[in-house]
Amino acid sequence: MSSRYGFLGPTGTFTEMALRRCSQVAAAVDAERIPFASVDAALAALRAGDLEAAMVPIENSVEGGVSATLDALAGGEPLVVVGEQVVPITFVLAAPVGIALPDIRAVSTHPHAWAQVRGWMGAHLPDVEYLPAASTAAAAAGLAAERPAYQAAVCAPVAATNHGLTVLQEDIGDNSGAVTRFVLVARPGELPAPTGADKTSVVLFQREDHPGGLLELLEQFAARGINLTRIESRPNGGRLGDYCFSIDCEGHVNDERVGETLMGLKRVCADVRFLGSYPRADSVEAQVSAGTRDNDFTEARSWLRSLRSTSTP
Amino acid sequence: MSSRYGFLGPTGTFTEMALRRCSQVAAAVDAERIPFASVDAALAALRAGDLEAAMVPIENSVEGGVSATLDALAGGEPLVVVGEQVVPITFVLAAPVGIALPDIRAVSTHPHAWAQVRGWMGAHLPDVEYLPAASTAAAAAGLAAERPAYQAAVCAPVAATNHGLTVLQEDIGDNSGAVTRFVLVARPGELPAPTGADKTSVVLFQREDHPGGLLELLEQFAARGINLTRIESRPNGGRLGDYCFSIDCEGHVNDERVGETLMGLKRVCADVRFLGSYPRADSVEAQVSAGTRDNDFTEARSWLRSLRSTSTP
Amino acid sequence: MSSRYGFLGPTGTFTEMALRRCSQVAAAVDAERIPFASVDAALAALRAGDLEAAMVPIENSVEGGVSATLDALAGGEPLVVVGEQVVPITFVLAAPVGIALPDIRAVSTHPHAWAQVRGWMGAHLPDVEYLPAASTAAAAAGLAAERPAYQAAVCAPVAATNHGLTVLQEDIGDNSGAVTRFVLVARPGELPAPTGADKTSVVLFQREDHPGGLLELLEQFAARGINLTRIESRPNGGRLGDYCFSIDCEGHVNDERVGETLMGLKRVCADVRFLGSYPRADSVEAQVSAGTRDNDFTEARSWLRSLRSTSTP
């Protein structure tokens, strides 16, 4: 029996593309892919043991879900990230066979996608009516209805293919280099092995807010030469003004420099939530500063032991 | 003629509530309030000179637009924040007169709002169909159609009132303390006067990414005792991996400590974009550390001048 | 047979007083006390195995030797500090029986002591001739010569007693609160046990000099909440411009926070020379910041182990 992997659905979204491309995790390739209506629903199923893992957006998603993902990982039963995927965001204008540009009076898509194609729309379909959809794929699927209220959808190329639509125009996004970052989330268990090109994610809860408070946390990273790749202050428990920090950094928890950083954070924070160590999607190897390689730590530990051992007569 | 203020529409959203409550800015009270379909559209009208100001969400918005706001402020013609509003997010389940809970087979609302009421829905309307809307207010408005495809909307209390709907259940949000933060944006001009309880917003573009790079930027704040209230790394120009930082801090650009911090950032960053100084929504006065009051700076400047003046024979 | 303890002589100097008062180290109380003509000579005898330990000045000494001590500890065969003494510097004007103030035409003492009594001398013996001596005690001893070239000595009270001199005036130092700090130095061996009121001394050799280089070293202390009690940049190998740093800090190498700091320094410095952990002369207990107690480190280590252990299937 193949394993079950969830994703923020429906079929044909960028999230499904991320899951399909997730060749890092061997088991994901042949897995059954199960769409969920929301990030919360996917992660609830994961926590309940119904899934092996779930693919959800975490940064700059077209379909939303980023805040939901950050908050769902920061609270509740522990989950960890075991992989990431970065997917180029390419929108197409898709329509049923026989529909041409002049025929289009209404277009449907997810509101976030709509915001990203407004330049093209303003230039080519300035008077078109916009009908929101729950996802770009749902907009594409809706064109199969008997008498749809709209003639075209803005969606991912795969969704056009899935639903037998014609692509009237490729690549209509206003920002041609846009990408969305997705993470594959699992219950705590076997950590992905270090590859030399890894990331570690944590949520840091400050002891109390004061000038320089964030600085003290970041010094724990800097003191071990560790670069951050993402930082966001997040209202703690839904309240503005009481913050935690959602952070991604380079390196793997099994790296000495990351381990000592995490211990330092554990000591100075009210709480630290470990969200996993996993291979980077871009496979860029971490640049390790002088004095922060594993053997630098090992040698320093031996040296300290020799200093202390002199205390035994 | 009254002045024109835009907002992320339609009428009846939390954004309009934020604009209505914006008594800090005298001109806003009697202004004509004009809804826009997107943050980009509102800010484009503002840049074109069609509006005095625009209210848009900037943090944890139910209706989306946060990324759009951050990115629209970080690029293009300069705009500045001149005020902020923090609005409690209270959802109601609203329906036309005569509709009761058992009659509801489909519910419409914005996808973000839907994500925030899933707990209540799972408990009370587990089998209901969800139809997405472009906003919570649009969902409410849609119930006035001749034969709507759904029987109830999740929306702000004001939207229920606006459209003559009955509130079947108040306060159905899963997180009862949730708030959204909105900012009133204007073209650069007269800065709001310092009140002692101000915030300043900036976007910092790093010279190059390296371990401790963010730390160097934050030291500019810490060296003058300035507390941050929000920080987010943002992909620069839509690319992951090349970051800028969107930051709110305590204090006003006219405060000496903030002015010197901004100068320091200007020197060490590739670029600094000033997004305004404005009164805090919560009126919490800034705690000013020893040695960072305006007169500490004035005295230090006089002292330095006296040291240097000895160079004139 | 009693053990042999050296000191910067001769008998009757403040250094001997420091050694006499060294009750912290049990063996020192009954030790044979052997004067040496210089710090280098005392430490050479110690390195050669002729002494158990040697008492030498390290900060603000009347009799000199401070630079010699710092440099002798920074290079050569390793030695460690095992105790410290802080001795109030009280000068007396001493003369043979029968000599009164008006009889004094010349006074002898060590040049450093002379510098510290110039106020009293200017007021009471303005026309006296000054004859330098190799130590305050040597000046006192010289009065026993058959026909000394001077009539009085500036020395420690004990030296007056030792040589049967009359104290013409007590406490003639210009700075009545002056003290000198001495350290008891030994070959590496059994470390003094932690007392909760300890100091640790190190010499740090920088990798290369650059702006903020010293800051990076000090951050290793600050990141673990450790206070410095002395810092001096020292020319490395006698050349100005190539520096090392001689540092005393609070805490004992067996304290977790000190151990991790030393490991951090070992990693980021070209070299670290450990100069010992020993009880503070003033018995002031270290204030340990939140998150830096031994059990904070132990708990953080257990937590890290639990994170990593999930990597074992």
Add this chain to the structure above:
Amino acid sequence: MSSRYGFLGPTGTFTEMALRRCSQVAAAVDAERIPFASVDAALAALRAGDLEAAMVPIENSVEGGVSATLDALAGGEPLVVVGEQVVPITFVLAAPVGIALPDIRAVSTHPHAWAQVRGWMGAHLPDVEYLPAASTAAAAAGLAAERPAYQAAVCAPVAATNHGLTVLQEDIGDNSGAVTRFVLVARPGELPAPTGADKTSVVLFQREDHPGGLLELLEQFAARGINLTRIESRPNGGRLGDYCFSIDCEGHVNDERVGETLMGLKRVCADVRFLGSYPRADSVEAQVSAGTRDNDFTEARSWLRSLRSTSTP
């Protein structure tokens, strides 16, 4: 009438050599050079207006006086450093004409000099008696007495010349690269003009001692890319445990980056004592980090002014 310059005497010491070589200060070349018996005496005469300036040792002096210099500059009527000299320390063994090595039974010199030639003495005159002198030059001068108690002096080459002595052996110091640093001190007045290769000296009095306290002070330098060239913690007012910091850094008070650093220190310290800006003896130009050149500050100030000016309607 030529101006009067004091120095730590007597004639023929390394300090006089430093004054003779002080061609940076035009007036010093033709000045009358007046020896003083102590640093305190020289600085007292300077403060009293009897001298234009005084040359005194400040780092690693053979003749002592370093602590006296540091403490005299840190307290009392303000004085400033207007120049520095670095003098190679070269000792010779000098004796009257006709005396050869085998004739020497006793040698005189300053105790600090004696400490630096012990290697040579141990190898070549192991049984010689040591007689302390108040300075190396005084030891040389004493050989002119009718029946001196010693046959040779360890002194600077110039002192041998001054007193008509024969040099029995050149360069007998144990550390052949040793140098001493001297400073030319004056009453506050015209500052030396910036040269691009300058130093600035200050004494910093901490507000209160706490972990990371020194770090906060040093961050003021690092935040403007300024390198330190000397740091020493000094007991404040003669008491151990209450510290101030004597610091030299690169740059001139008229440099923008140094000016802003001094203002920052003034704000965060209990007190800052400015000890002058002056050309470096070694003429090494300061490396100025990106963002800390004068025009970076000027541009940042203009930019801030433009931000603030928008506040005027």
